[in-house]
Amino acid sequence: MTETTEKQMMCIGCGYLLVNLPTQRCPECGRWFNPSDASTFLTSDKRIGWRKHxxxxxxxxxxxxxxxxxxxxxxxxxxxxxxxxxxxxxxxxxxxxxxxxxxxxxxxxxxxxxxxxxxxxxxxxxxxxxxxxxxxxxxxxxxxxxxxPWPLLLRFRLSQSAFEAAVKNYQAGVSCRGQWVGLYHVKDVSRTTYSGPAARTTIGFMTGSSIIDPVGFEYDPMPNHPTGYMRIEVADSWYTYED
Ligand SMILES: [Zn+2]
Incomplete structure (x- = not known):
């Protein structure tokens, strides 16, 4: 090979100038190259071969x-x-x-x-x-x-005991509004009372807003009662809500 070609060869791994070497290896980083395969070294024309990636x-x-x-x-x-x-x-x-x-x-x-x-x-x-x-x-x-939805289930399970304590506190007249409950920050707490055959009181813990609606977790002691909106059961008696 000519002197000019040798001068242009640089190591892909470290940029070392590959000139007058006894072996086909970069003395700096040990990377193997082949002088007759242009993809195994860099040249001064700045084109980056696929091996660079x-x-x-x-x-x-x-x-x-x-x-x-x-x-x-x-x-x-x-x-x-x-x-x-x-x-x-x-x-x-x-x-x-x-x-x-x-x-x-x-x-x-x-x-x-x-x-x-x-x-x-x-x-x-x-x-x-x-x-x-x-x-x-x-x-x-x-x-x-x-x-x-494992991140939702995991984070709620880690917060569940705190939410259950918050239900008891709310029933006793103490609201956790504006406080952290487990790993969620509760912005507001509200109660909804239903009458009739599905009579019960649910407690909603609002943790944020979607583009449209407030969202949060709802304590609903009546299992699997249809609510008219999609909700995910995150634990016994606990559901997500968006309304
Ligand atoms: Zn090198």
Whole structure:
């Protein structure tokens, strides 16, 4: 090969200039390259070959994906089925980024798989393997919450004893309005009394608002009484409400 070509070759892993080397390995990071395969090194023309993407997402990408996932799960742990107004606005921006990072992860995994034979010749194995695990773990948690509302059930179960104490307090004349009940902040408490065959008193704990309506949890001592609106049973005698 000519002197000019050699001068242009740079390591994909660390940018080291690959000139006059006894082996086909970067002396700086141990990455294997092949002088006759232009995809295994960088050149000065700044074009980035596909092998550049054969690596896990960056720490920043992992952090952004984990944060958006946490935000989504937090939203899913609330009583509003489609989230509160502010969360809907955030989802408008966050969802495309989340899906973009998921797509990018799939491409990186594919590129890494294609690069496996060259990578097996590297002296030092790549560190930061944990960065491969962040996206699949977070994606599994988020996607499973679309199938089964486990963040809602989990957060309510952790708050259930506090809500049951709040019912007793409310019946005794003490309202928890404006206070934290378990892991939810209760903005208002109200009572609804029904007469007739389904006579009972329900107590509603409003925790926020969807775009349209107040949402929260309702204590209803009569099991499975039809209410005319969709509600999720989060525990015995406890339901989400949106009205
Ligand atoms: Zn290198």
């Amino acid at each position: 054969a690596r896990p997402p960056s720490k920043l990408q992992c952090f952004i994906f984990a944060s958006l996932s946490f935000y989504g799960l937090l939203n899913a742990s609330g009583p509003a089925q489609w989230g509160t107004g502010s969360i809907c606005m955030a989802a408008f921006v966050g969802a495309p980024i989340w899906f973009g990072l998921l797509f990018s992860y799939a491409l990186r995994a594919l590129m890494t798989w294609y690069d496996r034979e060259r990578a097996a010749l590297d002296i030092r194995k790549r560190r930061n393997r944990w960065r491969w695990s962040v996206v699949p773990i977070c994606a599994t948690l988020v996607i499973s919450s679309w199938v089964y």
